[in-house]
Amino acid sequence: MLAEIRTGQRFTGTHSEQFQMRREQAEAVKVTHAYFHSRWEEDMHAVPRFLWNAKMRFGKTFTTYQLARKLGAKRVLVVTFKPAVEDAWQTDLEGHVDFDGWQYLSRNSDLDPTEINPRKPVVYFGSFQDLLGRDKTGNIKPKNEWLHTVNWDLVVFDEYHFGAWRDTAKELFEGEEEAVAKKELKYVADLEDVNEDLAVLSEKEVEFLPITTKAYLYLSGTPFKALATGEFIEEQIFNWTYTDEQRAKENFAAKNPGKWNPYGALPQMRLLTYQMPDELLTVASAGEFDEFDLNEFFGATGTEKGAQFKHKSDVQKWLDIIRGQYMPKVVEGLKTGSPPPFPYSDVRLLPYLQHSFWFLPNVAACHAIANLLAEKHNIFWHEYEVVVAAGASAGIGLDALPPVREAIGSGFDTKTITLSCGKLTTGITVPQWSSILMLRNLKSPETYFQAAFRVQSPWSIKNPNGDKPNEEEILKPVCFVFDFAPTRALRQLSEYGIGLSPNESNPENAVRDLVSFLPVLAYDGANMTQIDAGGILDIAMAGTSATLLARKWESALLVNVDNDTLRRVLDSPEAMAAVERIEGWRSLGDNIIETIINKSEKVKELKNKAKEKELTDKQTKQLTEEEREYKSKRKLVQEKLIKFATRIPAFMYLTDFRENTLQDVITKLEPDLFLTVTGLTVKDFHLLVNLKVFNTEQMNQAVFAFRRYEDASLRYTGIESHEGLTHYGLYDTVVGRE
Numbered sequence: 001m002l003a004e005i006r007t008g009q010r011f012t013g014t015h016s017e018q019f020q021m022r023r024e025q026a027e028a029v030k031v032t033h034a035y036f037h038s039r040w041e042e043d044m045h046a047v048p049r050f051l052w053n054a055k056m057r058f059g060k061t062f063t064t065y066q067l068a069r070k071l072g073a074k075r076v077l078v079v080t081f082k083p084a085v086e087d088a089w090q091t092d093l094e095g096h097v098d099f100d101g102w103q104y105l106s107r108n109s110d111l112d113p114t115e116i117n118p119r120k121p122v123v124y125f126g127s128f129q130d131l132l133g134r135d136k137t138g139n140i141k142p143k144n145e146w147l148h149t150v151n152w153d154l155v156v157f158d159e160y161h162f163g164a165w166r167d168t169a170k171e172l173f174e175g176e177e178e179a180v181a182k183k184e185l186k187y188v189a190d191l192e193d194v195n196e197d198l199a200v201l202s203e204k205e206v207e208f209l210p211i212t213t214k215a216y217l218y219l220s221g222t223p224f225k226a227l228a229t230g231e232f233i234e235e236q237i238f239n240w241t242y243t244d245e246q247r248a249k250e251n252f253a254a255k256n257p258g259k260w261n262p263y264g265a266l267p268q269m270r271l272l273t274y275q276m277p278d279e280l281l282t283v284a285s286a287g288e289f290d291e292f293d294l295n296e297f298f299g300a301t302g303t304e305k306g307a308q309f310k311h312k313s314d315v316q317k318w319l320d321i322i323r324g325q326y327m328p329k330v331v332e333g334l335k336t337g338s339p340p341p342f343p344y345s346d347v348r349l350l351p352y353l354q355h356s357f358w359f360l361p362n363v364a365a366c367h368a369i370a371n372l373l374a375e376k377h378n379i380f381w382h383e384y385e386v387v388v389a390a391g392a393s394a395g396i397g398l399d400a401l402p403p404v405r406e407a408i409g410s411g412f413d414t415k416t417i418t419l420s421c422g423k424l425t426t427g428i429t430v431p432q433w434s435s436i437l438m439l440r441n442l443k444s445p446e447t448y449f450q451a452a453f454r455v456q457s458p459w460s461i462k463n464p465n466g467d468k469p470n471e472e473e474i475l476k477p478v479c480f481v482f483d484f485a486p487t488r489a490l491r492q493l494s495e496y497g498i499g500l501s502p503n504e505s506n507p508e509n510a511v512r513d514l515v516s517f518l519p520v521l522a523y524d525g526a527n528m529t530q531i532d533a534g535g536i537l538d539i540a541m542a543g544t545s546a547t548l549l550a551r552k553w554e555s556a557l558l559v560n561v562d563n564d565t566l567r568r569v570l571d572s573p574e575a576m577a578a579v580e581r582i583e584g585w586r587s588l589g590d591n592i593i594e595t596i597i598n599k600s601e602k603v604k605e606l607k608n609k610a611k612e613k614e615l616t617d618k619q620t621k622q623l624t625e626e627e628r629e630y631k632s633k634r635k636l637v638q639e640k641l642i643k644f645a646t647r648i649p650a651f652m653y654l655t656d657f658r659e660n661t662l663q664d665v666i667t668k669l670e671p672d673l674f675l676t677v678t679g680l681t682v683k684d685f686h687l688l689v690n691l692k693v694f695n696t697e698q699m700n701q702a703v704f705a706f707r708r709y710e711d712a713s714l715r716y717t718g719i720e721s722h723e724g725l726t727h728y729g730l731y732d733t734v735v736g737r738e
Helices: 002-007 023-042 060-071 083-095 142-149 163-173 178-184 188-200 224-228 242-255 312-322 327-336 363-374 379-383 397-408 445-456 486-499 507-515 533-542 546-554 563-570 573-579 592-612 617-645 662-669 671-678 682-690 696-716
Strands: 049-054 075-080 103-106 122-127 154-158 216-220 237-240 268-274 355-359 385-389 416-420 435-438 460-462 472-474 478-483 520-523 528-530 727-729 734-736
Touching: 023 049, 023 060, 023 237, 023 242, 049 060, 060 075, 060 083, 060 154, 060 216, 083 103, 083 122, 237 242, 242 507, 268 445, 268 486, 312 363, 355 445, 363 379, 363 385, 363 416, 385 397, 397 416, 435 445, 445 478, 445 486, 478 486, 486 507, 486 520, 486 533, 507 533, 546 617, 563 573, 563 592, 573 682, 592 617, 671 682
Parallel strands: 049 216, 049 237, 075 122, 075 154, 103 122, 154 216, 268 478, 268 520, 355 416, 355 435, 385 416, 435 478
Antiparallel strands: 460 472, 520 528, 727 734
């Protein structure tokens, strides 16, 4: 009502919000709009693509709508990998005065999409599993045919992780009961083919979602694969990471003392790692480096009230440790004069543990820890209301949230511990959660930080006294991640920092930038100390092996085998002659590249034909066989190129010229040996690199990891590999050691 009086306009529905875009949101709209128009000026038929690498709470839904508004878009299609986010897309469109008159549609709408007002802008929200329903020939099912008759102005892919998201989702829920995990991940099966096409074989969007649009926008908080493969070049990416957010918060406070800070409520995250006592490490150490195996340590059997830990006495010791009551540690603290800052004992940490999230390996472990905390002797823990958000009884997806909200209430006069092995780790906000305890092994940094960022939600009270609208009382200035497997935690952190900055020539700078706003403190059994970027990388790399590092050179990310790349090779006689000299290439048969391109085009043609009329049984069989054939041949080409790439690290062992780039070593110092080892001349190799057959960004990261590992291992034995060395040579760049 106030908005209508102030503007003299009448708004439909609940359009009352009038807030402006923040500086970074306006910048995202500006650079994306400029890029789209620059491409259209070059080629009016171009379909440009742009990526927003933006962390949660950037405000991607509101900002996307502002971009659509600036583009003058009348038809916007939003395709998501996480159906649970629909509420945000609908609320932002229907709540802000800028979008008054816009129409929102989804499968849950009552409106018929073919009968909407054509003169008013429309947004259609759909999940991948809805839009990718396929018939036996692999085409979109008839119920979604109308989507292909619309000429869309903008198509938005939300949560753009593709293969990475599928793997992350599976890892998040792998501890859940099988039936529950299947329901939580019901969309994953639909994505298998899409992931294979996009993540492995680099197919274009139009191949799997045949629609017409003027532009594509991709939204993701952890687009590691898209960044690492160079799928988007620098001018196609807008970054707003955790580091950017915290830097903006710091800069605003410095430039505007005393003023309300729009970033002020976003808490700084801190990572605290703890080395467990030897007696607990011996219970559950595994792997090549005898790392503390959290899944084994918290291993449990049984269900509900009957669930129990395999190492119950040791888990009880761990509970005593984290509240500072484990006698050997108490004695050590008395000797050193400073008791270690364990989570539930240090007065500086306790306020942030009033409401915490414990991330456990499986359902049995969640119930086992709940049962142990409830036992009579654990009086300290009886102050906390424990919510088990795991298993079928907790409900599917968002159904697990109400019991947590009910237990927390306002958050001021309650204490809670939420136990989960996957639920509530994506797409939800619980402001009062201020710390997370990582009590399970996680393989990928995407999964690790997806869960960790749950506790970074702002918790504040606007206008607390009712007389100053711009006043804000911040209740959570910082939040904490507690981890009890230090090496694994620091490896996740370093991979996260490096993964978000693939164009940073020195990976240490990427990690340094991250930890300047995400302090890391490590307890080594005696002292708690802050670790810098170099220390993090040394620990992360020392906790690895030459075997694991060698696997970086076997990664599919090192090579590109999409049709565009293959065409560039096919169009160059020199490049064709070069690839034919790669070992084993001739065994693939004659004209392998032409066959792949032609077969994939044939499959596309048959699929288009199937849209007009049903294919005969013979045509359907032909389609299936040809699709299987070209995909398997493409995979074989990929394997041959990767096998060639694995020869390159040999040169890391052949030289002491560390100050030079690996490229210099190959071209200037050992060119004859390069030919002998690989079968290609240096000129051949450079040609293939220039044609983007090989990914130099990935090669640089692999070389850096090797150099770090080798030096850290040698320093441990008291050997300085290259005294006075100030630079490392990577693949095609040199970075400073410090």
